[in-house]
Amino acid sequence: MRFDSFRELLSYWAEKRPDAPALRYGSETRSFAGLWEDVQSRAETLQSESGACVGILADGSLRCVEEIFAANLAGKQTVLLDALAPAGLLKTLIRYTDVDALWGDADLAEELEMALNRPCVQDGAGKLLFFTSGTTEQAKAVVLTDHSLCQSAYNGSSKLPLSPEDTLLCLLPLGHVFGFVCGLLWGLSCGACVALGRGARHYPDDCAFYRPTAVSVVPMLLGFLLRQNCMNAELGLILVGAGDCSPALLQAAAAKGVRVSFGYGLTETSSGVAISVGDDPFAMEICPDDTVTLAEDGEILIEAPTCMMQGYYKQPAATWEVLRGGVLRTGDLGRFDEAGRLHITGRKKDILVLPDGTKLFLPEYEARLMTTLGHTELAVTLRDNKPLLVFVGTAEEKTLWEKLQGLMRQLPRGQQLAGILITDEALPRTATGKIKRWELQQKVGNPT
Numbered sequence: 037m038r039f040d041s042f043r044e045l046l047s048y049w050a051e052k053r054p055d056a057p058a059l060r061y062g063s064e065t066r067s068f069a070g071l072w073e074d075v076q077s078r079a080e081t082l083q084s085e086s087g088a089c090v091g092i093l094a095d096g097s098l099r100c101v102e103e104i105f106a107a108n109l110a111g112k113q114t115v116l117l118d119a120l121a122p123a124g125l126l127k128t129l130i131r132y133t134d135v136d137a138l139w140g141d142a143d144l145a146e147e148l149e150m151a152l153n154r155p156c157v158q159d160g161a162g163k164l165l166f167f168t169s170g171t172t173e174q175a176k177a178v179v180l181t182d183h184s185l186c187q188s189a190y191n192g193s194s195k196l197p198l199s200p201e202d203t204l205l206c207l208l209p210l211g212h213v214f215g216f217v218c219g220l221l222w223g224l225s226c227g228a229c230v231a232l233g234r235g236a237r238h239y240p241d242d243c244a245f246y247r248p249t250a251v252s253v254v255p256m257l258l259g260f261l262l263r264q265n266c267m268n269a270e271l272g273l274i275l276v277g278a279g280d281c282s283p284a285l286l287q288a289a290a291a292k293g294v295r296v297s298f299g300y301g302l303t304e305t306s307s308g309v310a311i312s313v314g315d316d317p318f319a320m321e322i323c324p325d326d327t328v329t330l331a332e333d334g335e336i337l338i339e340a341p342t343c344m345m346q347g348y349y350k351q352p353a354a355t356w357e358v359l360r361g362g363v364l365r366t367g368d369l370g371r372f373d374e375a376g377r378l379h380i381t382g383r384k385k386d387i388l389v390l391p392d393g394t395k396l397f398l399p400e401y402e403a404r405l406m407t408t409l410g411h412t413e414l415a416v417t418l419r420d421n422k423p424l425l426v427f428v429g430t431a432e433e434k435t436l437w438e439k440l441q442g443l444m445r446q447l448p449r450g451q452q453l454a455g456i457l458i459t460d461e462a463l464p465r466t467a468t469g470k471i472k473r474w475e476l477q478q479k480v481g482n483p484t
Contacts, residue, residue: 037225038190041162042105042182046072049227053200057229060203060246061098068227071102078106085137088112088157091130093119093140094211096232101210101220103139104164108182112137113160115177116167116211119144127151133165133177133349165349166213168303177349178303180213187342188306189221191323195311196275196297198250200227205248207233207257214278217307218252218299222275243268250274255281256469262288275299276317277308279470286317300380304364306343310378319377328378334369335384385473388418396423396451398473408443409436415463415471419480422454426476431458 039045046068049058054069066074082090090107094100094116107114115133117126119140130138130151138145138152164185165177198204204223208215223230231246233239239257243266250273253261258276261267262285274289277299289296298317301308309328310320322328327339338344339362347355358365369382388396398416405425406412413428427436433456444452457480464475 037193037227039186039225040183041186042108045186045221045225046075046105049224053227056200056227058224059098059101059230059232061232062234064098066098066102074102075105075109078102079109082106082110082112086155087137088155089115089134089136089153089160091115091117091133091135091138091140092211093117093126093138093144094209095119095140096206096210096235098232100140101232104210107139108162108164111161113157113163113165115165116216118209118211123147129167129177163346166211166216166303176351176354178213179346179349180303180306181346184306184343184345185213185217185221186225187325188217188301188308189225191325191343192218192222192299192308192311193226194324195313195321196222196273198223198226198228202226202228202250203231203246203248204228205231205233205242205246205251207239207242208252208254208278212278213303213307214252214254214299214301218275218277222252223250240264240266242266243271252277254278254469255285258285258289267292267294273297275311277301283318290317300368300378302338302364302366304345304358304366305338305340306345309338309340312377314377316377318379319373319375320379321377328370330370330372331365333384334371334381336366336368336370336378336380338364338366340364388416388423401451404443405440409439413463415473415476416453417473417476417480419455419457423451424480425453425456426463426480427456427458428460428463429458430460433458 049068050072055067057065058068058071059066090112092104092114104114115135117129126148130148134153134157136153136155138148162181164180166180168176168178206219208219210216210220220230231248233242239260247268247270249270252275255276271294273295275297286296296317298312299308300310300320308323309326310322312320325340325342329337331337367384368380369384370378370380372378382397386398388398402416405414411429415426416423417426418424436456464472466472
């Protein structure tokens with residue numbers, strides 16, 4: 037179903053399937069009629085309060101979902117915040133996005149209270165702000181709307197429909213647009229029940245507890261579920277997105293008799309742009325409202341009139357840099373196969389360009405290092421304009437160099453490592469597991 041707003045989505049299913057379960061969270065169940073009633077009641081309360089911009093400390097609970105919908109219905113600008121983020125970062129994000137009221141954990145909200153702004157948002161009705169994942173630069177707040185998010189849910193479900201008899205398990209953070217659209221709205225827009233994950237400590241048993249028929253995951257979470265053998269017999273569909281995924285992981289899931297689809301999208305496009313529906317999970321069909329073309333250098337360009345962001349919050353220059361004439365310059369690289377299906381081949385900013393013009397495609401380069409060293413917690417960045425290996429763990433530098441000798445001899449001199457940094461500090465990563473390359477670059481003292 038295509039819905040124009042949260043109001044239309046919730047009221048439609050409250051009328052069509054009033055007693056059917058809409059949300060489950062632990063032992064709690066909310067029917068579609070009950071969800072709509074609770075959201076309307078909470079919206080009335082919010083309308084009487086003075087705040088214009090509500091920050092939601094998204095904890096993934098049933099009441100969190102109700103609060104997001106209610107704030108939107110009440111005409112508030114809504115900012116989705118990661119409840120697990122450091123307090124210092126949350127204060128910065130709150131000030132940046134003009135949050136003047138908070139919902140969430142009482143102790144954390146009290147700690148953050150001093151960062152709240154005076155009411156200053158005048159035109160925030162319908163707007164929901166999500167933060168980019170920030171792999172190559174500091175995160176920006178992306179201005180989306182309930183309309184664009186509902187259109188995105190329709191786009192995805194038109195390619196990968198669920199039925200009202202399905203149960204979609206949402207293990208993803210609602211503060212990330214992939215989690216919000218593909219973990220929540222995808223199910224609700226199809227009239228299915230959405231089972232809300234009970235937190236990281238329940239990852240091993242949520243499938244057994246809820247018995248879902250579908251689940252949306254990031255690659256790291258898929259790997260965890262496979263290693264722990266957590267998948268229930270009823271699970272028939274896994275949607276993977278928000279990061280690079282190895283073919284081995286997807287093959288391992290398919291070997292269990294589960295249909296696996298891979299999705300590509302961005303925060304700037306309200307999530308999904310392309311989804312695989314055939315046997316090859318990396319061959320993706322373009323969603324119906326979107327147009328995808330390739331620039332001369334292979335960069336993926338997207339026109340998505342129903343799902344495109346309004347811009348980066350209070351950053352017109354940054355918006356203009358990527359979005360001009362309705363065309364989004366994604367920074368991702370791709371190709372089309374003979375059937376017109378999209379394949380992602382890399383990211384422009386995952387390429388290190390050295391002073392002599394030599395280019396290193398980092399995912400491929402790092403994969404070779406991981407295979408050679410038998411170690412996955414590593415990354416490559418620049419120091420003094422030369423490739424530096426950052427190795428997380430305990431090891432002797434001399435031993436690492438000995439293991440790398442053969443590989444280094446196979447590489448052109450310009451692509452060979454110039455140094456190794458051994459550290460016990462974890463690589464900076466986004467909530468979906470991607471390396472924050474800009475932050476890593478800053479940590480080694482040579483920001484670009």
